[in-house]
Structures are given as structure tokens and as C-alpha cells.
Amino acid sequence: MMNCPDIKMPCANGCMRAAYAYVPQQAVNRFYDYESGLLCGTIFPDLVLPKGKYGPKEIFA
Secondary structure, eight states: OOOOTTOOOSSTTSOOOOOOOOOOOOOOOOOOOHHHHHHHTOSOGGGOOOTTTTOTTOOOO
């Protein structure tokens, strides 16, 4: 990653990677049908969080 044309890096040793993602393997057993998934925003029921799950000061449009 030392060649970063047209990018000014503030670090002294050249370009650095920002981060690595860690995504563990997951067993997927349940799915919503397409219509329900479209309404919920996901086809995975485990990703649906009810309003208020993050606390009383949530700001979601």
C-alpha cells in the first residue's frame, strides 16, 4: 500500500489500511418471504430490532 497516487497521507510511513472487518461465519436458518422482507428491510428475522431497542433517545426517520 505504499503507492497511493493523488492521495496525501498525514502519516510518515505512507499509506496505511484503515481497518479490517471481522465477520464470523453465521448459520442462517430462517428467512422472511420477499414481501415481508421488503416491508421489514431485511429477509433475516434476526436483524429486525423493534423501535426502542437502542434506548429512548433514538432518532430514526
